[in-house]
Amino acid sequence: MENTSEIPRYFLLKDSLKILDVRRTFKFFSNTIEHRSLIFPSNGTFRISDMSRNDSGNYSLQTFDSKGTASNERTLRLLIHAPVSSVLLVSECLSQGEMRVSCSSEGGDSPQYSWTLDGRTLTDAELLSGNNESNIITLKQHVSGRLVCSVRNNVSNAFKEEKISTCDNFLLICGLRAVAVILLLTGISIYFAWKKKRTEKDEASALSQTTEYPENSVLMVERRNSTSCTNT
Missing domain, CATH: 2.60.40.10 (Immunoglobulins)
Structure with a gap:
């Protein structure tokens, strides 16, 4: 609008929400975002500050004559983009x-x-x-x-x-790591194989000593005593 002083009534909607309603006849004014907006009736400017993504939408201006009949409507699509x-x-x-x-x-x-x-x-x-x-x-x-x-x-x-x-x-580091893992696994396998062989050798040695020196064996015998009673 170039000038709002001669328009009996107009309001501004964002999508379906009315954010501005001005009635010159009854001197009524309503602005739901008054804390961050300004209107300049002399040149029809409506300014919104501190805008965000939520302000994106369709803004529709509707004007009415003195009888309350809609006289004009215009819609502006507004998109708010945040910078990278x-x-x-x-x-x-x-x-x-x-x-x-x-x-x-x-x-x-x-x-x-x-x-x-x-x-x-x-x-x-x-x-x-x-x-x-x-x-x-x-x-x-x-x-x-x-x-x-x-x-x-x-x-x-x-x-x-x-x-x-x-x-x-x-790639060189990965190759060295792979070699280190292989060597570690090989070392673990050798250790367990040696440990198993050592255990088997110790068991064989213990069995051989028991057979060779039977006097070292222990025989456990249970003895039961019998008790007799004589009546006189």
Whole structure:
């Protein structure tokens, strides 16, 4: 509205909720979000501050003539988007030397992702899975350089850079760990085999001594005494 001073009545709805109701004839005014809004009747401006996602919706302005008949209605679709921020990159080496990298950001509505390596777009020869619009990608072996993930939406953009190197050292560490596990298992097997053999040898030695020296054996005999009674 250019000027509200000549309009008998008008109100503003957000979806189905009436947030503003002005009646010039009866000098009635109602504003459900008065604590964070202002209206300027001279030029028809309605201002809302401290907006959030909850303020998104359809705003409808309805005007009425002096008889209370609706004279005009207009609707505005309002979308509130939170900006993207604090982009985080997390990388991990996989078993075959590949590298998985994930990109995320705090907040942000409808984020869109893009990747570059040393200032250029990633190619299919460098990607094992994912694409330049995915938030998680897997790089092939021997891919290294300055990796950048950019996140954007309709109201803001942000990026995170990380220097990545190949996962050859990771494969070496995995190989050494596997060798260590094999040696540990082999050592445990040898120990238990030796312990079993030692036990069998001790048992055989004890049996041999019992047979050779029978005088060392102990014979337990139970003796029962009989008691007689004589009557005189």
